[in-house]
Amino acid sequence: MSDRVCGCGAELGPDWYVCRGCVGTFRGLLSDLGGLMDDVDAAIGKQLRFGGGGGRRGSDRPLPIDVLVVETAWTARQAVLKWVDWVAAVRGHPVPAAWSEVGTYLRESSGWLSRHPSGPEAIAAVVSAVRRVRRSTDAPPEHPYVGKCSSCGHEVHASATAVIAGCRYCGAEVDVPTLRDETLRRVRDHLVTAADAERLFDEMGIKLTADLVRKWRKRGDVAAVRMNVKGQPLFRIGDLLARHAATFRNEGA
Numbered sequence: 001m002s003d004r005v006c007g008c009g010a011e012l013g014p015d016w017y018v019c020r021g022c023v024g025t026f027r028g029l030l031s032d033l034g035g036l037m038d039d040v041d042a043a044i045g046k047q048l049r050f051g052g053g054g055g056r057r058g059s060d061r062p063l064p065i066d067v068l069v070v071e072t073a074w075t076a077r078q079a080v081l082k083w084v085d086w087v088a089a090v091r092g093h094p095v096p097a098a099w100s101e102v103g104t105y106l107r108e109s110s111g112w113l114s115r116h117p118s119g120p121e122a123i124a125a126v127v128s129a130v131r132r133v134r135r136s137t138d139a140p141p142e143h144p145y146v147g148k149c150s151s152c153g154h155e156v157h158a159s160a161t162a163v164i165a166g167c168r169y170c171g172a173e174v175d176v177p178t179l180r181d182e183t184l185r186r187v188r189d190h191l192v193t194a195a196d197a198e199r200l201f202d203e204m205g206i207k208l209t210a211d212l213v214r215k216w217r218k219r220g221d222v223a224a225v226r227m228n229v230k231g232q233p234l235f236r237i238g239d240l241l242a243r244h245a246a247t248f249r250n251e252g253a
């Protein structure tokens with residue numbers, strides 16, 4: 001087998017051992033390693049407290065904790081630590097001390113790894129380990145919804161100011177503003193009440209209160225398309241978005 005082919009099947013140029021796509025996946029998955037590891041610790045702490053207490057040995061009560069989650073997270077962390085130790089040793093760097101630094105260091109080492117004969121093994125091991133950890137921690141998303149990942153279809157969440165985000169599940173790099181625009185374009189013809197608009201926009205990380213929508217209507221800045229059965233005015237999402245963008249532009253000027 002030629003070693004000029006990436007593990008994913010993509011062709012490789014001379015001096016390369018891992019393709020750009022696979023390096024992107026690696027980098028994307030490591031984009032918030034510190035936060036991910038905090039989530040793991042929180043999840044494990046909760047489970048250990050729940051399952052702990054001692055004195056229950058010999059009881060035939062099944063273990064209430066999800067041992068699999070704890071074990072998976074532990075194994076995955078060992079794998080990441082093993083490879084960051086190796087990279088730091090070969091490159092002659094100090095081993096990063098905190099998880100956030102481990103993530104940053106490995107991301108910074110991605111170019112070097114992609115040209116090292118052991119790069120494919122290291123990148124595959126870290127990618128698979130971080131994916132396992134991500135699956136084991138099912139923390140509720142803390143950031144607004146952006147849209148569906150074009151590679152794997154999972155929900156992507158990102159902060160309002162993020163430009164690039166890594167998909168939590170497949171590691172694909174997501175262009176946040178573009179995906180958000182696409183998502184909003186898909187829903188622009190839906191009709192919503194002022195209150196529903198506030199909730200929906202809030203979910204997308206856009207500040208727009210129901211009161212403001214009512215104020216716009218009173219001023220004639222947006223028109224209600226029709227009334228619902230309760231007699232509440234319904235607005236087209238696209239109209240609200242356009243009005244919101246105009247306000248934002250004026251404030252920014």
Ligand SMILES: [Zn+2]
Pocket residue numbers: 006007008009010018019020021022023
């Ligand atoms: Zn590849």
Ligand SMILES: [Zn+2]
Pocket residue numbers: 149150151152153154167168169170171172
């Ligand atoms: Zn994905």
